[in-house]
Amino acid sequence: MQTATLLRKGDLVQVMVGRAKGKSGKVLRVDRKYERVYVEKVNMVKRHLKPSRANPQGGVLEKEAPMRWSNVMPVCPKCAKPVRLRHQVTKEVRQRACGKCGALMAATHNV
Ligand SMILES: [Zn+2]
Numbered sequence: 001m002q003t004a005t006l007l008r009k010g011d012l013v014q015v016m017v018g019r020a021k022g023k024s025g026k027v028l029r030v031d032r033k034y035e036r037v038y039v040e041k042v043n044m045v046k047r048h049l050k051p052s053r054a055n056p057q058g059g060v061l062e063k064e065a066p067m068r069w070s071n072v073m074p075v076c077p078k079c080a081k082p083v084r085l086r087h088q089v090t091k092e093v094r095q096r097a098c099g100k101c102g103a104l105m106a107a108t109h110n111v
Contacts, residue, residue: 006085036066078103
């Protein structure tokens with residue numbers, strides 16, 4: 001079953017569940033097919049690289065691993081707490097708003 005999310009790239013989110021619980025960061029990427037988000041500097045994993053022409057020594061690369069988007073919540077800039085978002089229609093434009101205080105999130109809506 002597909003679920004939707006109101007999360008967008010660039011949102012500040014807090015991790016609610018799992019290994020990175022309590023951490024917060026900026027959404028780097030939203031993967032709508034796999035229902036996952038990549039959050040900056042959160043849920044880092046080490047990738048071991050084979051030596052290649054560009055990188056003859058090989059080495060270890062740390063990068064963000066995706067998390068289920070249901071495990072993170074956006075942080076409202078006004079409440080400064082993790083909140084649920086809802087849609088708010090103003091002048092026929094659908095915007096995202098904080099479910100608690102109604103503060104508008106980033107204005108652009110790109111699905
Ligand atoms: Zn709020």
